[in-house]
Amino acid sequence: MSIAETKTEKLDGWNRPPTMEPEGEGELLEIAMGPHHPSTHGVFRMDVTLDGERVMRLKPVFGYLHRNHEKIAEGAAYLASMPYTDRLDYFCSLSNNWAYALAVEKLVGQAVPERAQYIRVILAELTRIQNHASSIGFLIQEMGASGTPLMYAFREREKILDLFESLTGSRMMCNYMRFGGCRVDVSAAWLASARKVVAGLPAFVDEFEALLTTNEILMARCQGVGVLKPDLAVNASVTGPLLRASGVNYDIRKVDRYGIYDRFKFRVPLGDHGDVYDRYMVRVLEMRESIRILEQALPEIPAGPIMDPKAKIRGFRPKPGEAYGRIEAPKGELGFYLISDGSPNPYRYRVRPPSLINLTILEDMCLGQNVADVVLIFGSVDIVLGEVDR
Amino acid sequence: MAIEENLKIELGKQGVFVTTLEELYNWGRRSSIWPMQFGLACCAIEMIATTMARYDLARFGAEVFRPSPRQADLMIVSGTVTKKMAPQVVRLYNQMAEPRYVIAMGACAISGGPFKQGYNVLKGIDRYIPVDVHIPGCPPRPEALIQAFMTLQKKIDEQPLTGENRPRFLNQNAQGEFPVPEPADHDLEPPSNPGVWSAPVVIR
Known part of the structure; x- marks a missing residue:
């Protein structure tokens, strides 16, 4: 049969x-x-x-981790959803904060001071580095190298988490951005320690690459596995490193130039074949580009306020309307779509999670492959279930 | 029966090691707790961070994360348990061999945490399975998880092998299989396991 x-x-x-x-x-x-x-x-x-x-x-x-994020947000005040956005993609809480703050700032037409913009860029790029490092670590672990690359990644991640913790008070759930700025100012001492961490990062990426990039087993397992064609990727609205590994030049930092990304010089790494190896390579190169952005942003951070003085904290009631704010999160396009009816709560609160939408092409990538490669392809999509199920 | 401390020290100086079977047995058990490799949500990342280079759970004899429940001694419920996932968690717990222990890691596993008001979130895994150590936090720091391990080790150390308070795996009459909840129209059925959990009494 x-x-x-x-x-x-x-x-x-x-x-x-x-x-x-x-x-x-x-x-x-x-x-x-x-x-x-x-x-x-x-x-x-x-x-x-x-x-x-x-x-x-x-x-x-899906659905084993559906935590009613959107429903809870519709019953809560705008600011009260900020801690919940931390728990969407729990590797990159600061990027999620930024996406949500951006959407609300668009909704109310809120400007953000210069210094806060720089802080946001610095934190978002640090988040990207630790996310990519650990996602590669997990990918290699699934290949069977239990421990070593993940240990290296987490060693570096802990240094970045120390920075987050000393600034925001929490290692993972930072809850740091506010509508119109940031919660606390960075000190000179924090900036100095951030510079120190960033100065050590290129050596880490070099070490990581020396360990992995030309590794025979990694190449044998990854090359030609899970190929995603660019036209299918575009049609399925895949974003992030997964899309760029297929060779499509689409980075929202370049397309939207949100925040102050137009001031920094960085390149968008693109893959050629769209296989697992390209995704690995794109992530490594993105880490290097993030380090470049950090090296530009850290010295030239201006003095000034971190909150817009006109920002409204109490009695926050946006005018009726709708807004969609999106950023290039480490996993892809993270967007928040908000509809306001003039009340203190959003009428509709929708998250466009990159993880879920990137997962939709999983079957197309896996068909005809070995079952052992499914694990690998799945790992290379780089998802976080908190964001898939919300 | 414990040996007098001074006598033990005196004998130790003479090169004689004296212990009780109970102490030796519990020492062996507590020094090789194998947790199950089972992450649910955000807390799982902190659980992984605990096993990694900086925090190094291996110091406590617990670095061997087993993917199979049959080989594991400890289940770390690390994260939000939704109503879709709760039957699987209870089933995994049933599949673990005695002696088995549970750490409820984080606010969600204890009580539902920030998502408690959600329609799909279980308000604490202790409604279905017995929890040995609760660690609060959202997520708890790796140090907190290590603290939970040490608390669990202390608990294992103090377990007598005979008598009324002997652990479950030495008690013929103790409950071994825990009922797996089934999804029903509005909630899981049953909503809790009365043998494990009872609704807290509010004293006004």
Whole structure:
């Protein structure tokens, strides 16, 4: 019996028959990877249909971490949602803060002082570096190198988290940005220690690359695996390193020039083949570009206020209207869409999570690959379940 | 029965090591707690950070994270347990072999935390499975997780092997399998396990 006959009643969505024909006589095997699987980055299930080792169909199952973020935000005041945005993508709480602050600032037409803009850029780029480093570490760990690259990544991550902690009071859940500025000012001592950390980062990336980039096992496992064609990536509105690894030049820092990104010189690394190796390479190069931005931003941070004096803190009631603010988060385009009806709470609060939308092409990348490569491809998408399920 | 401390020290000076079976047994158990590699949400990242270079959980004999519940002694419920995930968490706990322990890591695992008002969030994993150590925090720092480990080790040290207070795995009549909740129309069914959890009494 072929698989096309077994599932004919509901052909819509994920129940459609597989586009691939099974080889040989053997039966197809359906396995559920997850929700408790060491490689699923949390709680996520993939129902994989296998013909031997080949993946015939892959059905992602979400919702194991659905925490009602949007619903809670619609019942809360605007500022009260800021701590919840930390918990969306819990690796990059500061980028999430920025995206949300940007959306609200667009909604009310709020300007942000110069110094706060610089602080935001510095924090967002530090976030990007630690996210990429640990995501590569996890990717390599899933390949079987248990520990070493992840240890290196987390060693560097701890240094960056120390900076976050001394500035915001929390290692991971920073809750730092405010509408029209930032919560606390950076001190000269913090800037000095940030410079020290940034000065050490190129050596870390060099070390990381010496360990991995030309590693034979890594090349054998990654090259040509999980190829994503650029036209499919664009059609599926994939963003972030995943899209750039397929060779599409789209970086919101360059496209929107939000904040003050137009003042810094940096390049957008692009991949050639769109395979797992390119995604790894794009992330490494992005770390280098982030270090370049930090090296430009840290010395020229101006003095001045960190909050716009006109910013309204109490009785915050935006005029009716809607706004969409987006930034280039480490995982892709993170956007917040807000509709205000003039009340203290948003009427509609919608998150455009890069992780969820990047996951939609998972099946297309996995078809025909070995089941061991599914783990790898999934890791290379770099998702965080807090953001997928919200 | 514990040995008198002075006598023990005196004997130790003579090169004689005296202990009780209970102490030796508990020492062995507490020095090799293998946690399950099981991350739920944000706290899982701090759990991973605890095992990494700076905090190094290996100092406590607990660096071997096992992917399979059959090989694990300790379940760290690290993060928000949603109503979709709660049956799986209880099932994983049932699959673990005795002796088994649970650390509820973070505000969400204890009580639902910041997401408590959500319609899909379980208000504390201790409604279904017995929790040995709670650590508050959102997320708790790695130091807090290490503190939880030390608390658990202390707890294991003090467990008598016989008598009324003996641990569950030495008690024939103790509950071994915990009922797995099923999703129903509005909530999980049953909403809690009365053998493990009872609603707190409010004293006004």
